Amino acid sequence: MSTSADDYDKLSEEERKIKDAEDRAREKVEQAALPYKWTQELGEVDITVPVPKGTRGRDLNVVIQKKKLIVGLKGKENILEGELCKEIKVDDSTWNLEDNENVLIHLEKLNQQQWWENVLTHHPKIDTTKIEPANSKLSDLDGETRGMVEKMMFDNQQRQMGKPTSDELKKMEALKRFQDAHPELDFSNAKIS
Template identity: 45%
Template sequence: MAIISDFNEEETTPQTTTNTVVSTNANNPPQQPPSEENKPERLIPNKNNGLDMDNYSWGQSLEEVTINVPVPKGTKARFMTFEIKNTSIKLYLKNQETPILEGDFFKPVKTEESFWSLEDGSNVSILLTKVDKMDWWKSLFEGGPVIDTQKVEPEPSKLSDLDLETRSTVEKMMFDQRQKEMGLPTSKEIEDQSMMKKMMEQHPEMAKQFANAKMMGNMG
């Protein structure tokens, strides 16, 4: 985890390991997944494809997650303690028991490629590098408010900066999103239809059997 601050001093925080114990027995059966009506509301993402919360805001690209946390004016880097693991984060001011930011990430990040800096003594800017760079996060933290990833809008101007594989994935996601909104087939459905048409052309007898079966089904 790299630190960029207004001080040329490095602070190290001992890493701690948290063991989570999960127990199951007859008296505590596993919970069933929530039904559609009980699923959390999907919120419209902000302009950075994240959410603006009361005490922080976050955004994302396919490769990175950014977090901005306001802190009291005049805060110095040496007054802060920052802990980050590949699955969690904790940020708090020294001599305060309650963290100003804490949670388990929605998905893992690369700690060696993540950074934080204190800007103008009033805002902590955090950059996290995703492990999975092919998916949009629905939430910053596990159990937190979720966004509607169908409404995520990658900046077209930045598509050219992506590698060929990532750019192809983004363009396909955008195409499928537009198709769904217009009630049209997705790229996968178009591919399946094309494959079926090609197979029918190569095997006329199969096409005839398929047509007969379809006709019988309609008659039934």
């Protein structure tokens, strides 16, 4: 039974907990019934497809396209086949055979800021609003993003202590240099905004 967002908002805290637990249990059963296991991060999806032990790479039929995925054994019905729920970067996506019993597929998402509800459009969906991403470290970020996050953290810490933010400190420093260069001017009524 699906509940609309409006209906969900009308539920009590206890009813929401029950509904969330029921939804998670249903999702777990639906996902366990799939012929593969999958995980995702914002930028990628990893899929593990079990195949008969002793399978060799040349026995496999694996097709990875922008919006399509096929995995199967040559001469047999495909294990999975269908339209991907979102587009991928084909050139950055790969597959390999692990221990002759698992096909590992790595898909790079085209939109790296969006969670997938499912892998193939005809498979059961998960509730992406309940995904709790792993904590990332500042060291995982690129230089520009890291600098921006560090500045925001510093400014927030300064505000909490009632001290000037990094931008306010820069303005105060510029005013001080100007004052030092022009001692003949009166700065008693100068305001920094």
